[in-house]
Amino acid sequence: MTKDFFQLFTVSQVRKILEDFPQLGSEEIELSSALGRTLSWDVTAPEDLPAFARSTMDGYAVRARDVFGASETEPSLLRVTGEVRMGQVPGYAALGPGEAVRIWTGGILPEGADAVVMVEYTQELDGRLIEVYRAAAPGENVILRGQDCRRGEPCLSAGTRLRPQELGILAGLGIMKLRVVRKPRVAVVSTGDEVVPEYEAPPSGKIRDINSTTLDALVRISGGEPMRLGIVHDSYDAICGVCKRAMDQGADVVMVSGGSSVGSRDFTLKVFEKVTGAPALVHGVAVRPGKPTIISRREGSAFFGLPGHVASCMVVYYLFVHYLLNIYQGLPPDAGLSFGQARCGQVFPSVAGREDYVRVRMEAPSIGSLPDAFPIYGKSGLISTLVKADALLKIPRDLEGYHQGEEAEVLILT
């Protein structure tokens, strides 16, 4: 008979097991293709950024002490000794007392100057003299040399996920090659004697493969590199063969979906035991959908037996495979997932002892500011239920469901 939910692994027990997997090794890539990748070394600034003090405004470079207390009624009078041309080193001596230099945004601050007065607060009297109507503090409208980062000091640390701004600072420092955590390689395998590739016309009694396409896309979203290994028959030898092929090709994860019948599940379990040389780490999880999940490990690589039903397969992917791919990449395990809160638009029954993930559609708030969530009815083998779904509503293990109007956590299916 079926195992009781209390004998199965809980979601958090499975995640604890996944947290033992190691971060992947690193590879060198170009700055231009590093978006979203994770740094695998601590970056020290090879030079000051910026390499010189710069003006952030159009105006006059001054010595702050010379305009101390300046106002509309008591302007300071300064002698203009030159102009900083953009991108050029000032070709004149350091600023002396009572002197000013015309400067533009981005211009190099002349020696001796420590502030810039905006042009709006000045008045030219003739070609050589200006009145300044406002005081400037030292450093005002100036970016100091090394203010972004100082040469030899830490700039970005290993484990940083590279957003546009991190790429920007690396560009500013001229760092064109980076060491990043390599992408996890994820083998995608569908099983089932009734399944044909999606690009073939299925003969009577057969259906097109849906899971390979869905899982391939999910792996891309998680930052992994999918390796589609096609469809294999529901047999020990066929599943064993494809797992070995995946290992030969350097897969970090092998996902075998389908084989949700008792017989095929047995094959998958036995193959995983054979190729890993150890019993499965996980066999059966107290989650719905997704109960028949199998997870095995061989050195740093993981083997997942995923349910064949599309909705179950996707829930298990989000809960566990995505989680592991984040760990492999040195990211927070929930990175890339979008959680929110919703109000239960009706009752959501469940059973204590298992975690439920109910496909829901969300409606604009009727009360308060939370969206209303309504269940999408339909079997977990129907891909259309996922197409209609905006999110998965989580019912925790210790609850027997939610009443209408209660607040629940949702995982947005972006």
Next chain:
Amino acid sequence: MTKDFFQLFTVSQVRKILEDFPQLGSEEIELSSALGRTLSWDVTAPEDLPAFARSTMDGYAVRARDVFGASETEPSLLRVTGEVRMGQVPGYAALGPGEAVRIWTGGILPEGADAVVMVEYTQELDGRLIEVYRAAAPGENVILRGQDCRRGEPCLSAGTRLRPQELGILAGLGIMKLRVVRKPRVAVVSTGDEVVPEYEAPPSGKIRDINSTTLDALVRISGGEPMRLGIVHDSYDAICGVCKRAMDQGADVVMVSGGSSVGSRDFTLKVFEKVTGAPALVHGVAVRPGKPTIISRREGSAFFGLPGHVASCMVVYYLFVHYLLNIYQGLPPDAGLSFGQARCGQVFPSVAGREDYVRVRMEAPSIGSLPDAFPIYGKSGLISTLVKADALLKIPRDLEGYHQGEEAEVLILT
């Protein structure tokens, strides 16, 4: 003198202007490269999905009426007339009264059967007879023919963003080529006589280009195709030349960043007027940072003059360029942005009449469930302030800031 904030465009006025831009045309692509793209036609199912009724369990295909009222104490007795082999059409006559057929998950339901009883609720008596201990409703453990989609009926509508599950249903239907909205082509131009490409060692007085790298990455995140056109001098002719080059190359958006000095801003404005043959739609926005933004239009294409300061440039990108790229792609204008709420960890001063976007770091909640936000001090020309930032905290136009402890909206910098 500087314009008063009340004379400038508000953020929502600018967005209204952007909403007038048309969706881009379409292109045909392969299913395998369609993740994240937007469908540009209504998909009608070319066939039933699934093409036949299937079992979702291992068990026995039955006529529901034959097991009506079955229980442990009063089981129904059925005669097993065969077995459905996976992926094969049953090679026997339709199920008659009192008959059952052994079936596996995914197996084709035999003619006459309308439900499947799970194997757990049956007992084999000898090779030919079973006892059934539980009733089954018609349709139980069965996916009906066409239950995902029916031939000739709408399946996905134009404007749908393709998630893994939408790709899955298209795979299930064998639709291998799709018409999707084409990607916006976005020209990225930096200006400034003091700027050199990031891969060159800058001579004294010059700095490396940061904005091109940052904007290139932002465009990718927004689903656009960046076209890096390099760095041009701060001159009317140079900016005019690069804008024409961008148009020749089919740019939907031309972003000219830098030129934040008064003189260059004037060049950019004049060039946009020249190449679009019309006054700018927007010149100055009541937002901080980002005030000197310029937006022009020529037919369906947009020209953005972005501030040169990196932080200002990024805020303007998120507020307006990303917004327009969503409109071009037929997506909700805020798609892809991650908004949240935070508690102000200290006072956030502002000025009524303009919208503020303050770079903040977020800390794990001290009170309640919201994270605490603290401002990151530093000029908007410092890229390091963005590296330290987890989010941008929005202070609406009608507020003079937030008190410590108040709740505010944040745009997460993912």
